[in-house]
Amino acid sequence: MNIHEYQAKECFRAAGIPVPPGEIATTPDEAEAIATRFGGMVVVKAQVHSGGRGKAGGVKLAKNAVEAREHAARILGMDIKGLTVEKVLVTPAEDIATEAYVGVLVDRKSQAATFMVSAEGGVDIEEVAATNPEAIRKLTVDPRYGILPHQAHWLANYLYDDPGLIKQATKIMMQLYRAFVDSGASMAEINPLITTPSGEVKAIDAKMSIDDSELFRRPGIEAMRDISSEPAAETRAREAGLSFVKLDGDVGCCVNGAGLAMATMDLVKYYGGEPANFLDIGGSSNPDKVVAALEIITSDPNVKVILFNIFGGITRCDDVANGIVEATRRIDIEPPIVIRLTGTNEEEALAILADAGFSAYTSMDDVVETAVKMAKA
């Protein structure tokens, strides 16, 4: 789960990281009032789950409160990479002497949290890693001990020469690791970490992604979820316990298992079609889940055909067949449904479907080819 900059800053503040104050505005009036309180000179920043906010015109410096109002009026409602801006963060403008990058993420290879720091701040760190890897210092944190003071110092020492700045940055490294762990993050980033002409080190931007598996034990973080930032169908899917990702094609896919679901989408493409979605109904055969899946798929007006691909292992095919029949009784479904079921209790499933007027395939290729043809007809 992604959280907004202002929410990530709350987590940072809670860990003691120096972050300039800031308040959220949802109207130009509010933005003006906040800017007045901060003395006029502020930055107005779009709060959306997307990078490249600056390039899109979603981050603007205002010299006074009236200008803050004007910027807010332009940014609120703006579309950034398909997301509508509903909130802006209004924060005092800072004098910047230098900008650095500090990030920590879970690295698959070392199986541990890994820090990356670079004296080149305010840039895309992936790009720096690709083009100029020697400009980054990396540290793997042993999960048994957490980051140690001398390691934090080693990172800070890479960014600054001045002992005062190194001391502040060392503390910030330790605090960032604390924020990362306490929030259940998979990634936390300060970009840029600035120094001011008067010798202070501050985080003026913040980005954090939370490990979805942590949310059950972090209600405070779960409460930060912004459902306006995700498509309604994905919210519905999450609430129904389904994995769903919307795509742009017209073949609606309903599959059990993530790997098989991806392979099914790929096969749709192979036969010349375009998948409308990724959807994994999981191992459960609960008819309610099948109903929810069909509701979500049919809420997409692009869908011309619905393709079921079920491999019954632990999941019983007859349970899924019952779910499909039940779902078609409960809701009106316009697009045709084609079904492939094989594995555990396949015979019973085919009988249930036949009684309800459905036929089913046993080969994955046959059903996908048929679905693509129907979508094109």
Next chain:
Amino acid sequence: MAIFIDNDTKLVVQGITGRDGSFHTRQMMEYGTQVVAGVTPGKGGQSFEGSDGKSVPIFNTMDEAVATTGANTSVIYVPPAFAADAIMEAADSGVGFVVAITEGIPVLDMARAHAFARDRGVRVLGPNCPGLISPGKSKVGILPAQIVAEGPVGLVSRSGTLTYEAVFQLTNVGIGQTTCVGIGGDPLIGTNFVDCLEAFEADADTKAIVMIGEIGGTDEQEAAAFVKANLSKPVVGFIAGQTAPPGRRMGHAGAIISGSAGTAEEKMKAFKDNGIAVATRPVDIVGLIQEALG
């Protein structure tokens, strides 16, 4: 022969009295797996009744279970909040192999659990995996037994149902398996492709290998380089997620393309460049394996 589990596997089930644990314990017992103990804190002294009249003693701790029964392998059906600690308890108990089925364990918990197990020289499979099966010998986890057969192919995969699909198609044309291993869909997993390839290379009965990967991470690329450098046996590969958009998690926590890294295209290229026959569709795995077996 087989890899990781065989007739000598003596299994302890952690979370044996839970809904999933009890269901799959019966399935494993029916398949012939030697289930020698169960662990559920607070239920020590009770016993678990299998479907064929056999009963399994339940212990409060892994330490007692292993000391009393001589179990050498553990399987975990414990809920996510407690699963990482269950893995560490297993790693401390004297078993050499821990299979973690649980999905949704916090990643930072797993970072600690993997480090803990590594320190003790204990192999972990998973988490968020279907387990493994050595046809005719033993099954640990949730793989459906009816789709496998004994034979010469070793199979390793990050996916569950896609594994079943591939195994089923092989079995249907009369090609059986030595061992089928699901390594799991999480970002931090214990046993990886390379570990399985190394074991299959050393297993005399395995004549050809199927490797099923998906988007996210770089394990497949490293496995491809390992194949070229170290394997004498033919390998057939498949990658799921050619149509997956970047930056979106596709069901599995680990199935996400970050930036330009971890795409299906990149992985398929690494396979081809290192002499692995790449199946475009799951059904093509069968033909390529038939060719490889000659």
